[in-house]
Amino acid sequence: MVAEALDPRIDSARQQLVGVVSDGKRGILGRCQCHDDHDPSLHVWIDDSGNFAWCCLAGCDHTLVGERHGYIARSSENAEYPSTYRPRAGGRTLRIIDKYEYVDERGAWVYTVGRTERDADDNKHFPAWRPDPARPGRVIWGLGKTSRLLYRLDEVARTKPGDSVWIAEGEKDVDALHRAGVVATCNPHGAGKWRQEYSEYLNGRHVIIVADRDEPGRKHAGQVAASLKGKAASVCIVEAAEGKDAADHLAAGYSLEEFVSVERPAPDSAEVNPIRAAFVTAPELAAGEDESVDWVLDDYIAPSSTTQLSGAPKLAGKTTFALCLADAVARGGTFMGRATKKGIVVYLSEQTSKSFKASARGTGVLENPDVHVLLRSRVWGYDWETIISEATAYCHEVGAVLLIVDTLGRWASLMGDAENDAGAALAVMQPLEEAAAAGLAVLVIRHDRKDAGANIVDAGRGSSAYAGAFDQLLSLKRVGGSGHENRRKLCSEGRFEETPRELQIEYAGGTFLDRGTEAGVESAEVRATLLAILPGCEDEARTRDHLLDACGGPAREATLVRVLGTEGDPEKGKPPSGLVGKGLVLRRKGAGAASARAYGYWLAPDAAGCEPLEMSDES
DSSP states (O other): OOOSSOOHHHHHHHHHOSSOEEOSSSOEEEOOTTTTOSSOOEEEEEOTTSOEEEEETTOOOHHHHHHHTTSSOOOTTOTTSOOEEOSSTTSOOEEEEEEEEEEOTTOOEEEEEEEEOOOTTSOOOOOEEEEOTTSTTOEEESOTTOOOOOTTHHHHHTOOTTOEEEEOSSHHHHHHHHHTTSOEEOOTTSTTOOOGGGGGGGTTOEEEEEEOSSHHHHHHHHHHHHHTTTTSSEEEEEEOSSSSSHHHHHHTTOOGGGSEEEOOOOTTSTTTSHHHHTOOOHHHHHHSOOOOOOOSBTTTBOTTEEEEEEEOTTTSOHHHHHHHHHHHHHHTOOBTTBOBOOOEEEEEESSOHHHHHHHHTTTSGGGOTTEEEEEGGGGTTSOHHHHHHHHHHHHHHHTEEEEEEEOHHHHTTOOGGGGGOHHHHHHHHHHHHHHHHTTOEEEEEEEBOTTOOSOGGGTBSSOTHHHHHOSEEEEEEEOOSTTOTTEEEEEEEESOTTSOSEEEEEEETTEEEEEEOHHHHHHHHHHHHHHHHSOSSGGGOEEHHHHHHHHTSGGGHHHHHHHHOOOOBGGGTBOOOHHHHTTSEEEEETOTTOOTTSEEEEEOGGGGGOOTTOOOOOO
């Protein structure tokens, strides 16, 4: 039971603490926010000189405790807090010129978002850091699982229904509005990141939304306004009279009353009722234009989607495929004969530095500065959710277009039966789906099960929930036969109609080449064999059985028949086909070693200059 008639300062501290008990001397004990405190260890009291005093009995830094609980002002110049930031390994260190501290409802520091000077490409960066509970006075880069809060949340939490709250797009604008004398806030990470949960803090408030004067800013303001429907007492949207945002408007000498009102849509408009307005009739849907896909790899990998690439461990060449793809995208070159969207690639590799370099040699990746690599061995101490959250944030910081995870099982630490757990699968996939929802193309590499079979949906090891969570499934399989050690069959299943269901590809010269469909490749190989072994005279004509043995045996009989073809029969409406139909191969019953009822085949004189490796599907 807390002692009665407490000093007002102790009483104020009591209202902000959890698990409060009396110390028996008109002071209190509560849970310290600087470490994972289960038993009250923060002692607050009035000392013999009448001063407000505190200490953490668990040993947390005295200054950090005071700053975290609001007993002393935090200093943005505190030497323990970062003042510089390096966006990438080997890059230039940038000064952090602004720091925006996010606090909870009670004013306790939770994390900070910084703003750097511009880099050599004229880009700003917004790194984030949070307190390290294991090392009081130190910080951890990134947000991890930390709840994303409204900026200046403690001030918003102190408002009451009927009060006014301003919402801007960024922290700089909020601070400018605060200096102008109003309560203001924003969500972290800028436009498009407003969460429905933020609206709960604005129940019954009169909300003024300051939209940035550009398309993303106006769209963001509309999203915020829509989320407040039925919650806020009123909502209006305004824009700066001069400049782009609230900070520009106020810096130009304009007052709060001189923001320009933006006309809101009618109550029954699509913006206010976005779900109902999204319904269309089936004929309207059919008449509309199909949205084109802004491919990262034409026909196969798209932004805002997740793609699984599976294959047999150590044999299929998944890592080589992914590395070649990474290099092609980072260069804006072609891959499998298809165009790529040039951009930075972030590659999460399970390998050590030595094995990664061995795998990447010859692919171009090791010489490509736009491929950013994170090795699993460097972040063993972190869990999957934290790693993928920070990797996604890193992707946005550097402007990546493609995130590759190789392999998912190792990165997510799926041991034993964990990979077969459907619930665990969905939990592992959720941050990847969130990364895709934020606009990234995500390629995830997984191993095939031992009895993978031909069904690509069930090929991946573990629970089928993984396959169900991906937008696109790709499977890489070896192609048998001597001389085809670098050839693979790429199978696909997914939501993109443009993607070929089967394709034969071949690794050559540090990339993969398109060799056509399986049927086309087989036809080309049979055609090349025939043009190489058929004699040039009728006396030496070969039988079909002899040709079949040379072309691979009974499994290729249908292909051999199609490639050889016939002269056709105009009276029956049958056109000429194949090599015979083109006059490149001649045939006659009883020719050469053939019986009187069987055809013997030999090359026509015109076939001598024919390209034997032409890739076509004879029909």
